[in-house]
Amino acid sequence: MAIDPGVLLAGFGSGGGLLLIGQALLRPARPPLSVLRAPAVAPPESAPGWEMRVGGWLAPRLVRPRTRLLLRPPVEDLAILGRPVELWLTQKIALGVIGLAAPAVFAAAAAALGLRMPFVFPTVLALATGVVMFWYPDWVVRDAAADARLEFRRGVAIYIGWVAQARSAAGGPAESLERAAAVGHGWALAVITRALVRARYGARTPWEALADLGRIYHVSQLVDLADIMSTAGAGASIYDTLLSKQQALLAAELAAEKAAANERSERMDFPVVALLVCFVILLGYPLLANIR
Template sequence: MLNWHLAVSVLGGGAVGLGLFLLVREALPAAPALGPALRRLHQPPGLSRPGGAAGRDLDWLSGVARWLRPPHRQLALIGQTPEQYALSLVLSGLIGLASPALLSTALFIAGVRPPIVLPTVAALGFAFVTMLMAHRSVLVKAERARREFRQAVCAYLDLVALQLSAAHGPVQALERAAEVCDGWVFERVREALRMAQLQMHAPWDELRELAEKIGIPELGDVGAIMQSSGTEGAQVHESLRGRADSLRDQIRTDSLARAEAVTSRLDVPGALLVFVLVGFVIYPFMARI
């Protein structure tokens, strides 16, 4: 006969031993992984942004990410990888699939038995809606980050012009101007300049590469203007200030356009409210006829 007390004791001791082994293994310092460190060194300016999620090994989602065709520029701007984007869509779809199933289970316990077609169709519909919402959330975050990046580039243009006015060279002006301010935008710029220094590239080429990657052409304009200063020796103070002024005007125009769009959307509920009030006023007279 099997001794259950002995079996439980053996299993419990094994579990405790496994737990102690894992604790000791995690506490010991591990050798650094050279391959990921080299990949981080040679990749374009990073996908790091304050408040972003910690990096995870999501290589198994690469195939799913390629099938979903993620918006690469938007993801690079907000500091996400295609694998993280695919994971968010997959989790959102699973939540959408599970919600009708849980509701059907609750109805079944309550004594209500809906047809099997209804929860199936509802699960597919919820999954599609939740995945669409996750995709839309990425686009909204990217649009907000793009507006913030453009405003920071406008300040960066003025700072670079000031550094050039202080008799600094073009490369030094780019680096000193990026060190003045904090924030995730200037962190991305500083990282691009560090990568250019480590890889012995021209800093304006690295800035234009970053601008192409994240879809911010205004940052590429900084690189183009500074390239003329570094290679041709041109005086670009006025060019930088003029580009900053035109960018401010463009940002102001875009802000006014968004405000007008929001105002026009608010006119619809206001008109509906007027119709409702008119209906309340006219109904007593119509009821007496």
Template sequence: MTTGDLPLMLLAGALVGLGLSMLLWRVRPAQVDLSSALDRLSPERSLAEEDRTQRAGTDADAKDTLGRWAMRTLPLDALGAVPTKELALLRIPVHRFFGEKVLFAVVGLVIPFALMILFSAVGLAVPVFFAIMGALLLGSLMFFLPDYNVRDDAAKARKEFGRALASYIDLVALERNAGSGPRQAMEIAAGIGDAWVFRRIGEELARSRWSGQPPWDALRKLSDDLGLPELADLADIMRLSGEEGAQVYTTLRARSQSMRTAELNSALAEANATGERLSIPMSTLGLIFMAILVTPALLRIMGS
């Protein structure tokens, strides 16, 4: 055995181990999360997902087909937790999310080999071992790239939801002050705006009306599913208005004002952080300019 054969032997051993682990995974007992399984089989969840699937036309999307195949075939449950709340907020089906992950991984696996072929065409020989290792590394990194994208988009969506929710609470307060009932005030306020936040709340209120569920319970469930504590506060306030007949106009206006104050403080903190980051290049330019001025004098002193 020579030194050049060692990388190929290591690669062969890694591939054999990967094959054995895949075979053992196929025969191992399935570990089913009972809570998530029952949640997926619930009537409300099934109808909601079916409705979203019909509106988005998911059957015609290649990523959806790839994602369903991956969920049936690959051990995706062992590769990290699924950001279910973020996906629910963005209305991205789980199978489409996994299809995007697999597609990104395939692209990451192909790029190093495409670069190797390109380098070979211009006369630069790249060892196959480095291409394989680069493919495995890049494929692994790109497999987890959709997780970052989903969490980043969900964080932006939550900020937008908070800003729109403050306006929605003001509208509900005005409707309650005008004499509308709790459900009527919430439904009228949801129908005024055309933003996706108002449409999402309106859909939940309409679903609660047809199912006979109190509207505040529907908003509480939506808050738990999407990870929106501000919506849970609104649900609690409206519960007091609906069940105990409490006057909640002042409470609603105070809640919307506190949300706007918190949003303003967050925006100011973000602006201050951006300003501090912008001062770093200016400070660096100042140091470089001072170095240019001082360097000739130092060189003359050292030369003398």
């Protein structure tokens, strides 16, 4: 029995709508960068809800060494975003189940309309959507963490210059780091300030805290800053060294921005070329059709 294309299109639309509804319900709102905390995975008590309860029950049973290939938590990226592993695990499992169930709903709706389709079609579609939805939380976390690292790198470039100025004003190494972090109001400086405060009241040095931040956010210049400040004595002149680090970081950011702009420009060439090809075909078709 032939399937009406209109009914088939409606079924695909209903299945896609179901997937979008599930995604909207399960994906939490992305927190603004201004409220990102210092890198530390949020404890379960800080994010109550059924997602945390389900994730807390699933985590010790599913996240094991033999299942690390499929359920390897991106701990470092989740820590940057302040999202607990339990919430990530619940989203991953729930979206995968929704992806598997959506084609079954489509097949049931088609059967209710009296349409029969091969069993292979909904099965293959269920596997494809299930795999895509299962990996979707990983892609979201990875992209969000990449954006956070980029913003943090830009904040560090400004912070290094302020540290150089505070140090040139005869401030001590630890004092210069804290004074420079207290100047601005960006989320990157808030992360640095919180790390320095924790180091001051803890058993760590401020340069150790900065070095950890640099490794987590993949900012080597922050690690270099920590090394420089750890060896700076009371009168050591490090102003020029810090400025050179700032210039190197700003130059790297500028080069990355130019590369991204060039890539976007190259992507815009394809629609123009496709439009020109279509235009040539449109003009040449009458001539070719009249050739005998």
